[in-house]
Amino acid sequence: MRMSQIFAPTLREVPSEADIPSHQLMLRAGMIRKTVSGVYSYLHLGCRVVRKIEEIVREEMDRQGAQEVLMPAIQSADIWRETGRWDDYGSEMFRLKDRHGREMCLGPTHEEIVTVTVRDEMRSYRQLPKILYQIQTKYRDEIRPRFGVMRSREFIMKDAYSFDRDNEGLDSNYSKMYEAYCRVFSRCGVDYRVVEADAGAIGGSQNHEFMVVSEVGEDALVFCEACGYGANVERAEAARPPESEHDAVKVRTGIRKVSTPGMRTVEEVTSYLQVGPSKLLKTLLYMADGEPVAAVVRGDRDLNEAKLKRALGVRELELASPEVIERVSGAPVGFTGPVGLRERVKIVADWEAVVVEDAVVGANAADAHLAGANYGVDYSADVVADIRNVVAGDACPRCGAALRGARGVEVGHLFKLGTKYTSALGVSYLDEGGVDNLVVMGCYGIGITRTAAAAIEAHHDDDGIIWPMSVAPYQVLVMPLNTQESVQMEVAERIYSELCGYGVEVVIDDRDERPGVKFKDADLIGFPIRVVVGPKHLGDGKVEVSMRRDRSVELVGIEDVAAHVTKMVDRELSVLMPQ
RNA sequence: CGAGGUGUAGCGCAGUUUGGUAGCGCGCUUGGUUCGGGACCAAGAGGCCCCGGGUUCAAAUCCCGGCACCUCGACCA
Numbered sequence: 001m002r003m004s005q006i007f008a009p010t011l012r013e014v015p016s017e018a019d020i021p022s023h024q025l026m027l028r029a030g031m032i033r034k035t036v037s038g039v040y041s042y043l044h045l046g047c048r049v050v051r052k053i054e055e056i057v058r059e060e061m062d063r064q065g066a067q068e069v070l071m072p073a074i075q076s077a078d079i080w081r082e083t084g085r086w087d088d089y090g091s092e093m094f095r096l097k098d099r100h101g102r103e104m105c106l107g108p109t110h111e112e113i114v115t116v117t118v119r120d121e122m123r124s125y126r127q128l129p130k131i132l133y134q135i136q137t138k139y140r141d142e143i144r145p146r147f148g149v150m151r152s153r154e155f156i157m158k159d160a161y162s163f164d165r166d167n168e169g170l171d172s173n174y175s176k177m178y179e180a181y182c183r184v185f186s187r188c189g190v191d192y193r194v195v196e197a198d199a200g201a202i203g204g205s206q207n208h209e210f211m212v213v214s215e216v217g218e219d220a221l222v223f224c225e226a227c228g229y230g231a232n233v234e235r236a237e238a239a240r241p242p243e244s245e246h247d248a249v250k251v252r253t254g255i256r257k258v259s260t261p262g263m264r265t266v267e268e269v270t271s272y273l274q275v276g277p278s279k280l281l282k283t284l285l286y287m288a289d290g291e292p293v294a295a296v297v298r299g300d301r302d303l304n305e306a307k308l309k310r311a312l313g314v315r316e317l318e319l320a321s322p323e324v325i326e327r328v329s330g331a332p333v334g335f336t337g338p339v340g341l342r343e344r345v346k347i348v349a350d351w352e353a354v355v356v357e358d359a360v361v362g363a364n365a366a367d368a369h370l371a372g373a374n375y376g377v378d379y380s381a382d383v384v385a386d387i388r389n390v391v392a393g394d395a396c397p398r399c400g401a402a403l404r405g406a407r408g409v410e411v412g413h414l415f416k417l418g419t420k421y422t423s424a425l426g427v428s429y430l431d432e433g434g435v436d437n438l439v440v441m442g443c444y445g446i447g448i449t450r451t452a453a454a455a456i457e458a459h460h461d462d463d464g465i466i467w468p469m470s471v472a473p474y475q476v477l478v479m480p481l482n483t484q485e486s487v488q489m490e491v492a493e494r495i496y497s498e499l500c501g502y503g504v505e506v507v508i509d510d511r512d513e514r515p516g517v518k519f520k521d522a523d524l525i526g527f528p529i530r531v532v533v534g535p536k537h538l539g540d541g542k543v544e545v546s547m548r549r550d551r552s553v554e555l556v557g558i559e560d561v562a563a564h565v566t567k568m569v570d571r572e573l574s575v576l577m578p579q
Numbered sequence: 580c581g582a583g584g585u586g587u588a589g590c591g592c593a594g595u596u597u598g599g600u601a602g603c604g605c606g607c608u609u610g611g612u613u614c615g616g617g618a619c620c621a622a623g624a625g626g627c628c629c630c631g632g633g634u635u636c637a638a639a640u641c642c643c644g645g646c647a648c649c650u651c652g653a654c655c656a
């Protein structure tokens with residue numbers, strides 16, 4: 001490919017719409033352009049990267065015996081109604097009607113359609129197990145698209161679905177996908193971590209997320225370096241606090257009302273009363289499936305709504321409105337507490353909150369709190385459970401070592417669905433004994449376009465992208481410094497065509513630009529290897545070969561350079577290849 | 580959906596307060612000089628000032644109503 005012809009309009013300045021490195025660099029390097037909010041065109045270089053990642057994914061899926069299929073983006077509402085998700089999916093689903101007024105959607109995911117397709121053909125245990133996958137465009141009308149292709153409304157995903165006779169089969173396929181994912185992300189050159197995650201609306205029992213560690217990641221993670229435990233904070237378990245603390249015989253101060261005029265926040269109350277935030281219990285009122293409930297956590301903790309949902313066994317959870325708060329507590333927002341609520345509501349207390357002695361709590365009266373409150377004495381709870389967010393420094397729930405925190409970009413997710421969809425849609429097979437059994441499913445996703453962005457987040461510097469060899473849009477750039485110098489051009493053209501002959505993905509910068517412009521674009525686009533043909537060394541019959549990653553430079557004879565560079569490319573690729 | 584912000588040339592922005600018919604830098608075109616890290620000189624092209632109403636002799640600027648985009652939050656396989 002010739003740089004003079006390539007469709008990769010680079011930008012000197014950072015477009016104002018982008019504020020994370022990967023988004024800025026994808027725009028500046030001419031990889032993508034936005035069409036509307038959350039919808040992007042992939043220009044030549046961006047498209048190449050996406051195809052590279054797809055191909056790696058394809059190879060690893062095939063390696064595990066998965067079969068590629070391709071399912072439609074346009075789906076009928078009917079099959080979504082069968083699982084009840086037509087209504088549950090809400091406004092995140094792009095919906096449309098055909099000319100006959102039939103309801104359709106642009107598929108946000110493919111559990112329904114793949115399950116129905118399999119159901120129609122599924123008869124015998126002899127047809128199992130199977131793993132089907134596709135690499136296809138997904139549509140989700142995200143509330144707020146952001147970070148370029150990191151969270152976009154139209155994006156490319158690899159989604160795979162396994163079908164098994166039983167849980168043992170599912171475990172086996174799950175392990176295969178787990179291994180495939182490890183290999184995929186290793187080959188893509190990104191540093192990833194596998195964490196336990198909340199299953200969310202998709203349901204199912206066990207699930208793992210593959211996260212690329214990055215400051216701009218939208219998920220908070222904790223992991224334990226001692227035992228290997230890792231979890232998304234929305235899922236991470238808090239270690240149970242020792243009971244003894246609560247049972248210890250101590251002189252209690254006794255509960256009493258204290259005036260806290262206008263003090264609504266934890267910060268205001270604790271600084272006014274001169275106590276630490278861990279001595280205050282905050283009480284949050286939620287509407288859980290339409291019923292108000294009170295949740296109590298320590299003042300220095302964040303409530304975890306996913307855990308609260310689980311503790312209550314409810315589907316819908318949202319913070320109560322100020323009107324409900326005033327009605328239930330009998331006081332304005334900011335003074336709610338577990339002692340003496342006006343209305344009898346279910347109280348869920350974090351198991352760490354109930355061991356706080358002589359706690360400060362809201363008095364359910366304006367401008368007042370209660371000090372010296374104790375669980376079991378002054379208040380009680382209907383449920384005591386782990387309902388707070390784990391934070392870095394907490395004890396690991398497995399081994400007790402201190403957890404470390406990080407942020408991550410979710411690039412892959414594995415779910416054990418079990419029979420959630422096959423029971424809803426009636427997918428069964430006959431076993432050897434002629435008995436009808438439900439098929440057991442798993443589903444497995446990789447965000448292809450998001451992985452591209454994550455790779456850039458992980459590999460860039462002030463000058464541009466530093467592509468791992470495996471996913472670079474092109475592997476090598478040959479750069480004659482001055483196209484007016486016929487010797488330079490001849491040498492560069494020769495090296496270029498030799499590299500093409502070796503099967504290397506190479507671009508020649510044949511533009512009549514000054515060297516500075518070419519260097520800047522080369523760094524920005526991030527060709528892993530750059531071959532500079534310039535006047536300094538041409539007299540000695542040599543050219544400069546340098547690595548984008550560490551800026552190392554070596555001089556190589558013109559005759560040898562194509563073979564040499566080809567070896568470098570192969571070496572870089574083999575380093576990324578597991579085993 | 581709640582809160583905040585921004586829409587002016589391909590990109591980054593000024594001009595809006597105080598109305599007088601649009602500018603700067605980069606990029607682009609042509610010619611020349613240059614050529615190892617975003618050159619210089621000269622001459623050019625390029626605008627529905629987001630859209631629609633209104634006020635006014637006159638609107639990028641003031642008023643009303645939309646729309647789009649960005650950020651934070653809520654939300655989310």
